[in-house]
Amino acid sequence: MNIPVELGSMRGTESVAEASQRGPQLQVAIIGGGPAGLTAAYELQKHSPVHHPIVLEESDMVGGIARTEAYKGYRYDIGGHRFFTKVRAVEALWKEVLPNDFLTRPRMSRIYYRDKYYAYPLKPMNALLNMGLYESVRIMLSYAKWRLRPSQIEATLEQWVTNRFGGRLFWHFFKSYTEKVWGIPCDEIRADWAAQRIKNLSLRKAIWNALSGANDTTSLIEEFEYPRLGPGMMWEAFRDRIVSGGGEVRMKQRVCQIHRDGYKVTAVEVAHEDGGDRYQLSADQFISSMPITALVENMVPPAPAEVLEAATKLKYRDFLIVTLIIKKRDLFPDNWIYIHSPDVKVGRIQNFRSWSEEMLPDTEHSSIGMEYFCNEGDELWRLTNAELLAQAEAELRKLNLVGDAEVVDGTVIRQPKAYPVYDGEYQEALETIRSWLDRFSNLQPVGRNGMHRYNNQDHSMLTAMLSVKNILGESHDIWAVNVEQDYHEEVDSSERSLVGPSYGERLQPTRVAAEMA
Numbered sequence: 001m002n003i004p005v006e007l008g009s010m011r012g013t014e015s016v017a018e019a020s021q022r023g024p025q026l027q028v029a030i031i032g033g034g035p036a037g038l039t040a041a042y043e044l045q046k047h048s049p050v051h052h053p054i055v056l057e058e059s060d061m062v063g064g065i066a067r068t069e070a071y072k073g074y075r076y077d078i079g080g081h082r083f084f085t086k087v088r089a090v091e092a093l094w095k096e097v098l099p100n101d102f103l104t105r106p107r108m109s110r111i112y113y114r115d116k117y118y119a120y121p122l123k124p125m126n127a128l129l130n131m132g133l134y135e136s137v138r139i140m141l142s143y144a145k146w147r148l149r150p151s152q153i154e155a156t157l158e159q160w161v162t163n164r165f166g167g168r169l170f171w172h173f174f175k176s177y178t179e180k181v182w183g184i185p186c187d188e189i190r191a192d193w194a195a196q197r198i199k200n201l202s203l204r205k206a207i208w209n210a211l212s213g214a215n216d217t218t219s220l221i222e223e224f225e226y227p228r229l230g231p232g233m234m235w236e237a238f239r240d241r242i243v244s245g246g247g248e249v250r251m252k253q254r255v256c257q258i259h260r261d262g263y264k265v266t267a268v269e270v271a272h273e274d275g276g277d278r279y280q281l282s283a284d285q286f287i288s289s290m291p292i293t294a295l296v297e298n299m300v301p302p303a304p305a306e307v308l309e310a311a312t313k314l315k316y317r318d319f320l321i322v323t324l325i326i327k328k329r330d331l332f333p334d335n336w337i338y339i340h341s342p343d344v345k346v347g348r349i350q351n352f353r354s355w356s357e358e359m360l361p362d363t364e365h366s367s368i369g370m371e372y373f374c375n376e377g378d379e380l381w382r383l384t385n386a387e388l389l390a391q392a393e394a395e396l397r398k399l400n401l402v403g404d405a406e407v408v409d410g411t412v413i414r415q416p417k418a419y420p421v422y423d424g425e426y427q428e429a430l431e432t433i434r435s436w437l438d439r440f441s442n443l444q445p446v447g448r449n450g451m452h453r454y455n456n457q458d459h460s461m462l463t464a465m466l467s468v469k470n471i472l473g474e475s476h477d478i479w480a481v482n483v484e485q486d487y488h489e490e491v492d493s494s495e496r497s498l499v500g501p502s503y504g505e506r507l508q509p510t511r512v513a514a515e516m517a
Contacts, residue, residue, distance in 0.1 A: 032289030033057030034064025036447030068232025073361035142168035319418035328405035
């Protein structure tokens with residue numbers, strides 16, 4: 001099959017004369033229109049007049065898992081996205097792109113466990129009353145035991161959490177929910193996941209935060225900012241600015257092959273998701289936020305056998321959200337509730353009115369998102385939408401969250417490859433892939449799936465910002481970025497640039513070991 005080769009395109013509506021005066025363009029192909037891909041395109045366009053970004057997004061929406069879906073006027077956040085960061089360059093970018101549409105929201109969440117609701121973050125009296133004096137004493141004794149004689153090995157999530165919270169609290173509040181989310185035992189989940197998501201939080205610190213009001217742990221922030229129409233509003237604004245500035249965001253364009261000449265990518269082959277001939281897009285630089293497994297598996301000529309084998313060992317956890325529209329205004333005040341109970345399959349419940357009332361078209365109705373963690377193709381994933389809606393309503397009533405209020409409508413949103421899995425094989429496999437990709441002169445993986453790292457929007461954006469700086473002549477190890485370090489750890493002056501006040505300051509990430517709480 002003859003595949004047409006596209007060598008470039010004009011910016012906006014500029015004339016041939018204007019283009020010739022500006023000189024030849026350096027084209028940058030960006031795979032994926034999520035937070036990382038859009039940030040890379042916007043920053044490249046803003047800081048370089050000679051680079052022309054082309055974003056290739058396989059779906060019909062920008063934002064990736066941070067998009068906002070809509071159904072009959074109701075808007076849905078896929079997973080819940082709080083806009084909070086201590087990386088000032090990222091925060092400044094949010095405000096630059098979406099200056100007038102943020103709401104400041106109070107954070108409220110609870111844990112449902114053993115037919116009771118626990119405040120989260122921890123409130124000692126609430127926990128004491130719910131657990132009872134006898135069990136609370138056992139928790140504290142277990143905590144003391146593991147503080148005095150911690151496990152000397154912290155290879156698994158179970159060991160990491162138990163060292164910080166004690167075995168009893170791990171068993172009550174971490175084991176059931178974590179295994180529901182990941183679908184594998186806690187002793188098969190690597191400690192890296194906890195180090196990435198929980199950091200230096202400990203029982204001692206949690207109690208001190210609850211009593212003193214102090215809080216330096218990101219996962220326990222008390223308020224956050226949120227776009228009034230959901231997180232997708234941010235990424236739609238990024239898209240619009242890129243296009244208005246002369247860049248391109250091509251929708252329903254799936255990258256199906258990455259052509260290379262040794263360790264230099266020469267072009268990507270693109271398929272139209274709604275039909276049409278494939279074409280090849282040549283570029284000078286390539287930035288990829290597609291799943292790193294797909295990046296490797298679609299190389300032409302093929303990647304080495306050991307790299308392809310490593311790609312098969314990286315796994316993902318998939319996710320679906322069942323949304324229910326309920327004929328009652330106020331159900332509960334939480335942004336979301338974590339469901340630790342094994343009696344129901346739902347893992348977390350979002351209340352979209354608590355994120356933003358503008359996400360609901362009817363002020364007399366509520367909009368709920370029932371989140372289920374699963375694997376694509378398993379029994380839960382294969383249920384029909386009607387079956388999932390019925391199950392979600394039954395579980396919501398079992399949890400006694402809606403009383404006798406009528407469920408009037410709903411829909412199902414499925415998200416494959418939502419979370420990279422940190423199992424026993426992933427570290428070695430990822431290192432093999434990374435070592436090979438590091439040899440490429442014009443290819444940079446960024447973002448959550450692009451790097452197989454469970455991170456937040458700000459981390460994904462920061463990797464993209466550094467990739468642009470690399471294209472413009474600087475030298476940064478994107479893999480060394482750990483955007484959470486300033487939240488949880490002491491950082492010296494050389495690392496402080498991660499949270500510097502402007503993009504112009506050098507961002508110099510370094511590897512920092514997780515603090516032992």
